Every structure is written in structure tokens, then in C-alpha cells.
Amino acid sequence: MSEMIKKIVIVGGGTAGWLTAAVIAARHATKSDKSLQVVLVESSDIPTVGVGEGTWPTMKNTIQEIGIKESDLFSRCHAVFKQGGKFVNWVHGDGDFYYHPFTVPLGYGRLDLAPYVSNIEDYAIESNFQHHICEAGLAPRTMAEREFNGQCNYAYHLDAGAFAEMLKEHCKQNLSVEHVIATVDKVNLREDGGIGSISMVDGEDLHGDMFVDCTGFASLLLGKALGVPFIDASDCLFNDTALALQVPYADPTDPIASHTIATGQNAGWIWDIGLTHRRGVGHVYSSKFMSDDEAEANLRAYLGEAADGLTPRKIKYESGHREKFWYKNCVAVGMAAGFVEPLEATAIMLVEISARYIADNMPVDDAVMAITAKRFNQQMDYRWQRIIDFLKLHYMLTKRPEPYWQAHGNPDSIPESLKEDLAIWKTRGPTSSDFDSAIELFPAASYQYVLYGMGFKPDFDKQSYLYQQNDQAQQIIQRNQQITQQMLQTLPPHRDFIETWLANQR
Numbered sequence: 001m002s003e004m005i006k007k008i009v010i011v012g013g014g015t016a017g018w019l020t021a022a023v024i025a026a027r028h029a030t031k032s033d034k035s036l037q038v039v040l041v042e043s044s045d046i047p048t049v050g051v052g053e054g055t056w057p058t059m060k061n062t063i064q065e066i067g068i069k070e071s072d073l074f075s076r077c078h079a080v081f082k083q084g085g086k087f088v089n090w091v092h093g094d095g096d097f098y099y100h101p102f103t104v105p106l107g108y109g110r111l112d113l114a115p116y117v118s119n120i121e122d123y124a125i126e127s128n129f130q131h132h133i134c135e136a137g138l139a140p141r142t143m144a145e146r147e148f149n150g151q152c153n154y155a156y157h158l159d160a161g162a163f164a165e166m167l168k169e170h171c172k173q174n175l176s177v178e179h180v181i182a183t184v185d186k187v188n189l190r191e192d193g194g195i196g197s198i199s200m201v202d203g204e205d206l207h208g209d210m211f212v213d214c215t216g217f218a219s220l221l222l223g224k225a226l227g228v229p230f231i232d233a234s235d236c237l238f239n240d241t242a243l244a245l246q247v248p249y250a251d252p253t254d255p256i257a258s259h260t261i262a263t264g265q266n267a268g269w270i271w272d273i274g275l276t277h278r279r280g281v282g283h284v285y286s287s288k289f290m291s292d293d294e295a296e297a298n299l300r301a302y303l304g305e306a307a308d309g310l311t312p313r314k315i316k317y318e319s320g321h322r323e324k325f326w327y328k329n330c331v332a333v334g335m336a337a338g339f340v341e342p343l344e345a346t347a348i349m350l351v352e353i354s355a356r357y358i359a360d361n362m363p364v365d366d367a368v369m370a371i372t373a374k375r376f377n378q379q380m381d382y383r384w385q386r387i388i389d390f391l392k393l394h395y396m397l398t399k400r401p402e403p404y405w406q407a408h409g410n411p412d413s414i415p416e417s418l419k420e421d422l423a424i425w426k427t428r429g430p431t432s433s434d435f436d437s438a439i440e441l442f443p444a445a446s447y448q449y450v451l452y453g454m455g456f457k458p459d460f461d462k463q464s465y466l467y468q469q470n471d472q473a474q475q476i477i478q479r480n481q482q483i484t485q486q487m488l489q490t491l492p493p494h495r496d497f498i499e500t501w502l503a504n505q506r
């Protein structure tokens, strides 16, 4: 007889652990005797990674689902709106930039504007208003819109430490999650190879029917105890080190960018994320192409006086993911499952997706779990491949001359699936039919913004009969200009909006 799943043990109290606990408990853990018992174990001796401040628009649904008010997220986590990413110095390295905004181009789904814009690198400027809103430093909504609504699509930038604290409090006070503070020392396997219990340093054992590995890079359960191999992606994505800093504003009224700024460097890039009380700034780079000292010098040059007196924290990582994400009665979520550089803030988004899948498909017993695991693995494998392809797309079209950037164009470093996409996009841009899986992460619009922003222009003349809608396209481009002007006049400055809105909530 297959055992019923009654108790789920999550190991790890970083963003992945607490978010997973919240999503599962919000659905399954009630105060009734029959509900699922959710226990989270975290070590007080092993710190969380403490970065991960850019999110994806999926976070709006996630925090609603788990019962957190948006204004609480802003006030507790020093959060701000994120309207997309600005990629500076990725094409030539001479101050060039383009946006990957969260709002899809005007006319998306009806007409691809790319053949009709005057300059392909300006695709996001001519097809979408959000570039202009971000450049003007405006919020995506006015006081007239309700929580979770905006005139442009958005996600959040948030303080990672404060976010995990807020989730912890919410899980314990409102969602019946049990919290155990202990360091796991040993993972005890059952006869069938699944996990039966975990042993703590203090000698206590904790049994569970199902385990979620949220132990970060350690991957203590899935990787170490169950021996699920790691698939290395470093031959495609070269970065393996980060230097991270928390940078105070010179003046507390300084404007806050409502987008992540990713500025290309000679062998990597610098992220810049504005929160209400500080910025999170860091350099991701490849140790094969650049020393730590050079990376720190880049970071200091980028920040100028703002970096005086600050010492960066170094984080080493391996790019890649586990071969399987769910094995026997253990599923890994967060960095225990895998990690690639935070160029498109995909990590927390994958945590949300994984947690929701587990909650939606909570297996009733071990027999069903094997089927659920197989399906989950298929989906996650596809998503990781898509993420790796999408990140690689940001690099491989560069015209920068440095060896690091040139190496990204080496065909041996480009996944076959991306080469196939590129072969098709040579004569037409990405369309929704290229991304028709129900589990797709990025829509065709995301690929369009990056592909065209990097200056890749398909040879539309090869099938010119497909592109005979110039009048309609010019109307959409004009309409975009009108909407942009309206929004520039009505949307408030980002910091002003947040301060006034939060003051009104008190």
C-alpha cells in the first residue's frame, strides 16, 4: 500500500524555502486535522545568499495568492516597481542601450511592427511606451488605479532579506507553517531510495512523507543525499562569480529607477537595482576572463564616490541545473535545483512556478508522486533550456570586441535549439508560434525586444509579401506616440508615487 502524503518538510529558509512554504500552505495547510502539515527547517548557522532583488510580473499573482497586501510588500521590503530591464553597452559598448520592458508591443498578436520601424535597434522605442516611462523615471500607475493594477505591466524590486523575513512571519502567523531552527546533519534514506527523515546536529530526527530541498547551492537533499547529477551550463553562459554591494543613496530623495539596469563590462555586467532606502549593485563576471581585482575596479568605477568605504561580498556559483528536479519523494526548489546568472531575474520566478506546481499537483500518495515527478521534470527541463537560450541570446549578437564577448559568438557555445531559432529569425522575427507551449516563460515579445535591441534585423525582403501592412503599422506607431505623450503627462515620478501612496495607507 502506498503511503499517504500528510507531512511535507521544507529544508532551507531563504526566499525559495519561505515562498514555497507560503504557496503550499496557503492552499493545503488549514487548521483542520485532515490538512497537510508543512514544516520548514532552517539553519541559524548557514546564511541565506541574501541577494535576489529583481522579480518577474508573476510575483503580483503569487503575493495575492498567499494573502499579502501589495502596500505591505512595499513598506516592509522597501519595494519599488520594476518595469523591465535596461541593457546598456551590450551591443557596441559605447553607451548604446535598449529596453526589455514588461509590456508587450502595441499591436502585439495582430502585427509585428519590426519590418516597419525606422531603425531596428529602436524597436522598443517605436513599438512600446514603457521605454519612455522608464527613461522619464515614472511609476507605472497613478493613485486612481487599485493595488496590483497599473497602466503598464510591472514586477517589483525588493530587499531580499526583508522579503524572506516577511514571508516567514506570514507563514508562521497566518498559514500554520511550523518552523524548526536546526542544522541538518544527515539525510536518512528509506529502503526504496526516497528520504525517510533528516537528522539535526542536536541529535533530533525529523520524519516526513515528502521533502523540499531549498538549501541553496548546497543542494543537500537532491544533490548530495540522492546523488542527482548537476548539468553544467558554463560552456554556454560563462559567468561564475559575483561581487555584491548595498549602496546608500547620496540623498534620500534621489530618484529611483523603475527598471533593472544591466551595464555590460569587459567580461561580464553590472546590475543596479534601486530600492526605496538603498541600491543593490553588483558585478557578475567570468573568472576565466577577468580577475576579482579587475571586477572590483569596474564596480568602483561604475559607482564612483558612492562605493567609498564599502566592501563587496564575493559569491561564487556554478551555472547549470540538476538533471532531475523531483526524484523519489524529494523536489528541489530555488538554487538547490539550479542557478544561472540573474540577467532576467528568472530564479525567483522559477521558485514561484515550482511552488505553484507542487501545490496544484500535491500527490496524494507515493504512487501518484512518481507520475507527478516525471511531469514536473519534463516541464522544468524545458524551462531551463528556454532560459539558457534566452540569456545566451543577450550575448551572442554583440559587436563588442573583447575576448569574453567574442567567445559568446563561438558556435560551439550556442545551444542547438537557439541556433535553430536564429536560422528561422534570419528572414522573419520571433512570433508566438515559436513559443506555443503552455508552459512557456517568455513570450515572443521578449525575444523581439532583445533580438532587435541587439541590432539583429531579419531579411524581411525574402518574404516581402508577408509585410504589406505599412499603413496599419504606421497607425500603431503613431498611436504609441500619442499614448506615450499622455502617460508622460499623467504618470507620477516613481519615488513620489510610492511615498504618497504608502502615506495614504497609514
Ligand SMILES: Cc1cc2nc3c(=O)[nH]c(=O)nc-3n(C[C@H](O)[C@H](O)[C@H](O)COP(=O)(O)OP(=O)(O)OC[C@H]3O[C@@H](n4cnc5c(N)ncnc54)[C@H](O)[C@@H]3O)c2cc1C
Residues within 6 Å of the ligand: 011, 012, 013, 014, 015, 016, 017, 041, 042, 043, 044, 045, 046, 047, 048, 049, 050, 051, 052, 053, 054, 055, 160, 182, 183, 184, 185, 214, 215, 216, 217, 218, 220, 242, 244, 282, 315, 317, 333, 334, 335, 336, 342, 345, 346, 347, 348, 349
Ligand atoms: C549574485 C546573485 C544575484 C541574484 N539576483 C537575482 C535576481 O535579481 N532575481 C532573482 O529572481 N534571483 C536572483 N538571484 C537568485 C536568488 O537570490 C535566489 O534564487 C533566491 O534568493 C533563493 O535562494 P535559495 O532560497 O534557493 O537559497 P539561499 O538563500 O542560499 O537559502 C538556503 C537556505 O538553506 C539553509 N540551509 C542550507 N544548508 C542547511 C542545512 N544543512 N541545514 C539546515 N538549513 C540549511 C540556509 O540556512 C538557508 O536558509 C541571484 C543570485 C545571485 C547569486
